Amino acid sequence: MLYIIKRLIMVIPIMIGVVIIVFTLTYFAPGDPVSVALGEGYTQEEYDAQAEFMGLDKTYIEQLASYLMHLITKLDLGKSYFSNIPIESELMSRFPVSAMLGLFGIVLTVLIGIPLGIFSAIKQYTVLDYGLTALALVMAAIPGFVLAILCIVLFGVRLRWLPIMGLETPRHWILPIATSAFPGIAAMMRMTRTTMLEVIRQDYITTARSKGLKENAIIVKHALKNCLIPLVTIIGGSMAMVLAGSIISENIFSIRGIGTYMYGGISSRDYPVVMAGVLVMAFVVCVVNLLVDILYAFVDPRIKTIYGIRKNKRKKPAVMPGAESEVV
Amino acid sequence: MNLLEIKGLTIQYAMRANTIHAVNNVDLTIAPGQTLGLVGETGAGKTTTARGILRLIQTPPGKIVSGEVFFEGRDLLKMSGAEMRAIRGKSISMIFQNPMSALNPILTIGEQIAEVIHLHEKCSKKEAAERSRNMLKMVGIRPERAGEYPHQFSGGMKQRVVIAIALACSPKLLIADEPTTALDVTIQAQVLDMMRALKNKLNTSMLLITHDLGVVAETCDAVAIMYAGEIVEYGSLERVFHNPKHPYTLGLFGSIPSLDKVVERLSPIRGLMPEPSALPKGCKFKERCDYSCDDCEKEEQVLREIELNHTVRCMRAEGGGF
Amino acid sequence: MLRHLVKEKKESNPRTPEDISVKKALWQDVLARFLKNKSGIVGFSIVVIMILLIIFAPVITRFDYDAQSFPDRLLYPSALHPFGTDNFGRDLFTRMLYGGRISFMIAFIATLISAAIGTVFGSVAGYFGGVIDMIISRFLDILMAIPSLLLAIAISAALGSGPINTALALSIGGIAISARIIRATVMAIKTNEYIEAAKATGSRNLRIIRKHILPNTFAPLLVNATMSIGGSIMGIAGLSFIGLGVKPPTPEWGSILNVGREFIRDFWPMTVFPALFIMLTIFGFNLFGDALRDALDPRLKD
Numbered sequence: 042m043l044y045i046i047k048r049l050i051m052v053i054p055i056m057i058g059v060v061i062i063v064f065t066l067t068y069f070a071p072g073d074p075v076s077v078a079l080g081e082g083y084t085q086e087e088y089d090a091q092a093e094f095m096g097l098d099k100t101y102i103e104q105l106a107s108y109l110m111h112l113i114t115k116l117d118l119g120k121s122y123f124s125n126i127p128i129e130s131e132l133m134s135r136f137p138v139s140a141m142l143g144l145f146g147i148v149l150t151v152l153i154g155i156p157l158g159i160f161s162a163i164k165q166y167t168v169l170d171y172g173l174t175a176l177a178l179v180m181a182a183i184p185g186f187v188l189a190i191l192c193i194v195l196f197g198v199r200l201r202w203l204p205i206m207g208l209e210t211p212r213h214w215i216l217p218i219a220t221s222a223f224p225g226i227a228a229m230m231r232m233t234r235t236t237m238l239e240v241i242r243q244d245y246i247t248t249a250r251s252k253g254l255k256e257n258a259i260i261v262k263h264a265l266k267n268c269l270i271p272l273v274t275i276i277g278g279s280m281a282m283v284l285a286g287s288i289i290s291e292n293i294f295s296i297r298g299i300g301t302y303m304y305g306g307i308s309s310r311d312y313p314v315v316m317a318g319v320l321v322m323a324f325v326v327c328v329v330n331l332l333v334d335i336l337y338a339f340v341d342p343r344i345k346t347i348y349g350i351r352k353n354k355r356k357k358p359a360v361m362p363g364a365e366s367e368v369v
Numbered sequence: 370m371n372l373l374e375i376k377g378l379t380i381q382y383a384m385r386a387n388t389i390h391a392v393n394n395v396d397l398t399i400a401p402g403q404t405l406g407l408v409g410e411t412g413a414g415k416t417t418t419a420r421g422i423l424r425l426i427q428t429p430p431g432k433i434v435s436g437e438v439f440f441e442g443r444d445l446l447k448m449s450g451a452e453m454r455a456i457r458g459k460s461i462s463m464i465f466q467n468p469m470s471a472l473n474p475i476l477t478i479g480e481q482i483a484e485v486i487h488l489h490e491k492c493s494k495k496e497a498a499e500r501s502r503n504m505l506k507m508v509g510i511r512p513e514r515a516g517e518y519p520h521q522f523s524g525g526m527k528q529r530v531v532i533a534i535a536l537a538c539s540p541k542l543l544i545a546d547e548p549t550t551a552l553d554v555t556i557q558a559q560v561l562d563m564m565r566a567l568k569n570k571l572n573t574s575m576l577l578i579t580h581d582l583g584v585v586a587e588t589c590d591a592v593a594i595m596y597a598g599e600i601v602e603y604g605s606l607e608r609v610f611h612n613p614k615h616p617y618t619l620g621l622f623g624s625i626p627s628l629d630k631v632v633e634r635l636s637p638i639r640g641l642m643p644e645p646s647a648l649p650k651g652c653k654f655k656e657r658c659d660y661s662c663d664d665c666e667k668e669e670q671v672l673r674e675i676e677l678n679h680t681v682r683c684m685r686a687e688g689g690g691f
Numbered sequence: 692m693l694r695h696l697v698k699e700k701k702e703s704n705p706r707t708p709e710d711i712s713v714k715k716a717l718w719q720d721v722l723a724r725f726l727k728n729k730s731g732i733v734g735f736s737i738v739v740i741m742i743l744l745i746i747f748a749p750v751i752t753r754f755d756y757d758a759q760s761f762p763d764r765l766l767y768p769s770a771l772h773p774f775g776t777d778n779f780g781r782d783l784f785t786r787m788l789y790g791g792r793i794s795f796m797i798a799f800i801a802t803l804i805s806a807a808i809g810t811v812f813g814s815v816a817g818y819f820g821g822v823i824d825m826i827i828s829r830f831l832d833i834l835m836a837i838p839s840l841l842l843a844i845a846i847s848a849a850l851g852s853g854p855i856n857t858a859l860a861l862s863i864g865g866i867a868i869s870a871r872i873i874r875a876t877v878m879a880i881k882t883n884e885y886i887e888a889a890k891a892t893g894s895r896n897l898r899i900i901r902k903h904i905l906p907n908t909f910a911p912l913l914v915n916a917t918m919s920i921g922g923s924i925m926g927i928a929g930l931s932f933i934g935l936g937v938k939p940p941t942p943e944w945g946s947i948l949n950v951g952r953e954f955i956r957d958f959w960p961m962t963v964f965p966a967l968f969i970m971l972t973i974f975g976f977n978l979f980g981d982a983l984r985d986a987l988d989p990r991l992k993d
Binding site for chain 3: 319330
């Protein structure tokens with residue numbers, strides 16, 4: 042419990058840091074948002090009024106403080122330069138679609154990447170391993186958006202097997218999910234293979250063999266869990282990849298999610314929208330990493346004991362009287 | 370009948386560029402209840418020999434090229450995988466050099482001991498757990514700690530757990546690969562004493578791998594000295610210790626300090642062991658030997674019996690001609 | 692005793708002749724290991740061929756990358772135009788070659804910037820530890836919290852497009868990674884005895900960092916840089932694809948791909964060729980980087 046609280050507290054300064062960085066970036070960005078918002082033809086009075094309305098007449102520190110205050114107290118992310126709909130409600134309405142896409146992407150990454158990587162490792166020095174390793178290398182070289190375009194050309198335009206725009210039917214989801222998961226699968230495969238190879242060379246695997254266990258039992262009971270524990274940590278990284286990729290892939294497949302919203306903000310230099318999008322995504326990555334850390338503490342006994350999340354508490358000194366003279 | 374009889378065991382590692390001749394034509398026997406010490410410096414092929422007996426060589430790159438390993442009259446190298454697994458952990462078990470890494474970090478020590486009992490003794494999980502607690506008691510760890518994980522134990526305690534796993538099914542042969550090398554000196558004696566006591570209690574034979582001649586003197590009935598993958602001197606403890614004949618054995622005794630003799634300085638063996646990927650022809654020890662002559666590299670040296678229960682791989686040993 | 696000290700000092704000085712010969716032998720080992728790795732050679736060849744192609748672009752193709760010819764628009768590949776032409780009748784092969792120039796240049800600059808800044812942050816944090824390490828590490832945590840492509844998008848959205856801004860945008864995300872690598876390496880080296888010896892003989896911190904620590908961080912940094920060039924090329928293409936990064940008419944693979952989308956239904960060369968070039972280049976750098984890592988640190992391999 043202490044561990045979870047500790048990790049939670051660590052997230053807060055990181056998020057504030059992200060807000061400061063992103064805010065500073067947009068503050069010093071070239072271009073005058075006031076004139077952009079007013080369009081053409083305005084008087085100096087109109088300009089000043091608009092600047093005051095947007096809060097841009099204040100100093101950097103004041104603006105940053107008020108942005109942070111609004112964010113923390115009211116979850117208020119400000120307003121778009123062009124529409125009067127608050128950004129947070131726009132984001133909320135788009136969040137489910139993006140979240141679903143991201144979630145399916147991660148699930149696909151894990152379900153395909155980890156088993157293939159493990160398979161590859163335990164079949165080391167076979168044709169299967171060479172084939173899978175080569176496949177992962179090729180997959181890692183294809184950016185999601187390039188793959189999306191190629192898939193559209195092949196499956197959508199040439200073969201006409203799959204729809205390429207929107208998300209009306211389950212069939213519409215196939216390409217967006219597959220193309221966003223693809224690069225992550227390659228990374229996951231490679232990582233799993235390396236980790237598993239490391240694990241099956243450990244002494245405790247030889248110990249398990251010397252006990253007379255079957256090879257399958259050794260893999261399942263002794264190797265698998267030791268391999269999965271470090272892999273848990275890269276799920277956060279995969280999530281980040283999928284999210285960042287979604288800005289491009291949602292746009293390619295004309296999906297009305299956060300990515301498309303941000304894309305619109307980027308092309309029209311609508312900084313509050315871009316800023317809000319970056320913050321939301323960074324926040325999601327932080328939360329995923331937090332969950333991963335907590336999960337980690339539950340599966341790894343080494344961390345479990347440090348933070349007192351354990352099955353049975355030890356009370357007396359564990360050394361039998363007279364049997365042991367050592368302390369540590 | 371001997372419990373274990375190794376004949377002509379040869380193990381090689383095929384690397385990309387060359388082949389490593391780790392174990393060359395090794396013969397060893399262990400009688401029931403006997404302890405054989407296998408002595409040699411790092412890289413002499415001791416561990417590979419031990420793993421070869423249980424067929425625990427990583428393949429590839431390692432491979433048992435030839436030889437026979439008779440255990441109770443049956444050749445282990447000809448057994449099926451299932452037959453071999455029935456032997457491992459049950460009739461022959463092994464203690465590894467480094468207790469720090471020999472235990473699975475994510476399973477409790479109780480689970481790790483109970484696993485081998487459950488596997489071989491056809492008993493319920495509950496009974497196996499109960500017996501694993503008894504094993505802990507036997508090696509001097511409070512049974513209540515069965516639910517703890519390896520990282521909660523010190524090195525010496527971990528080695529006790531490893532020993533508990535190895536002895537859980539009362540094996541006929543225990544292979545101990547430098548069981549105390551990784552431990553603090555003070556703990557070494559404790560662990561060795563305990564191993565000796567348990568071995569006698571369970572009437573287990575033992576193959577003790579070590580580079581510590583003192584440990585051999587205290588523990589073993591017979592000694593085999595290994596050098597560059599070969600046995601160079603082999604015999605009963607008294608014969609080898611009182612009448613060492615191979616120049617390498619003599620060198621080993623010359624490089625340990627003694628309390629009874631006044632010597633100006635210890636005499637270490639000069640030079641290094643030859644690369645096991647490029648072994649010289651003839652005597653492998655020739656380069657470092659004070660008594661070498663041209664004949665040493667002409668022919669492969671064989672083990673010659675110089676007295677009862679004492680063989681030496683040196684052409685000059687027979688006549689005692691140093 | 693005295694002799695012992697002298698010897699240790701000698702060992703801690705990388706300039707002695709025997710040390711240089713040891714270093715030379717080490718690099719020969721690395722080279723030998725690298726040459727044995729077939730996929731590494733393939734990767735290296737791809738990278739070298741790409742670089743040669745873009746350097747000698749004016750010799751290889753006789754078209755101007757900007758020469759528009761309206762009657763020749765959207766031609767399929769032929770002997771004259773091996774990759775066909777784009778929507779303005781410009782030779783696509785030529786635009787691929789010149790597009791590579793921009794991508795490689797930006798990627799190299801971005802990698803250089805992130806390696807340089809990362810080295811400063813990482814070595815200072817790793818060497819001094821304590822409060823300095825904590826501050827720098829927290830800062831890196833913040834940078835790491837933002838997905839690197841997202842950070843690049845945000846920065847180039849703020850700075851605007853153009854090669855320099857794109858290089859800057861891409862480099863910031865890489866700083867955290869290279870700084871962490873350097874920090875870990877420095878912390879590992881710091882505990883070695885020869886650093887203690889250098890301290891004991893009164894070397895100043897900066898000198899110790901420069902002479903004894905940084906040379907040892909070279910190998911991991913080089914591997915990371917190779918990988919990150921591939922990643923940067925992917926990033927540039929991505930940024931240009933969404934209209935940031937490099938803008939038309941400057942040729943760039945990602946932006947050609949983006950324009951090609953408009954014609955996706957009836958004209959494939961404008962999407963397939965840039966996609967192939969992007970993939971092949973990243974593939975090459977990945978293979979090269981993998982092989983380099985295995986050659987520099989043989990412990991990691993099998």
